[in-house]
Amino acid sequence: MRSIRNLIRRFRRDEDGSMTPAFLIMVPLFVILVGLVVDGAGKIQANDNTTAIASGASRAAANAVAAGVITDGGVNLDLNRARTTALDYIAAAGMTGTVTVNANEITVSVQTVYDTHFLSIIGVETLPASATATAQLITQ
Incomplete structure (x- = not known):
């Protein structure tokens, strides 16, 4: 019993390793901070x-569509050609998306994911990214 008390007193007086708890707390927080950046x-x-x-x-x-109008000489808009061209452009970039053609507007929505490097340590494997853009056709 006496040796246990002496051992506890020695640990209380001994300052070796006093930075270990701070180090154990700060390193994971620093890694998470770097990961967020x-x-x-x-x-x-x-x-x-x-x-x-x-x-x-x-x-x-x-x-x-404009090239089709120029080469064909008419104002007949081939909207499937517009949709196919946009989807091919998106696929060539390695992303997914949708194309909506309404009258004289072509709206493109693109989605992809960013594969995390540091945040995967805490279970965040991917972060989504998306954007939408619209182009207007001028037929006059």
Whole structure:
């Protein structure tokens, strides 16, 4: 019994390892903070990419229809051609999306996911990114 008391007193007086609890708390918090910065920046970049792809796909669809009008010489708009061109543009970027053609507007919505690097440690594997862009056809 006496040896246990002496052992406890020695541990209370001994300052070796006093930084261990602080270290054990600070390192995981620092890793999570770095993860939020790195993966947050990755999500912002993924959002920028989806915006660029959505805008590009809507412009490509409008150009495809306009090219058809110029080569065919008429005002007959081939809306399936616009939809196919936009979907091909999105697929070439490795993303998924939808294309809606209403009268003289082509609306493209693009979705993708960003695979996290650090946040997967705490169970966040992916972050979604999406964007929508609209192009208007001018037929006059």
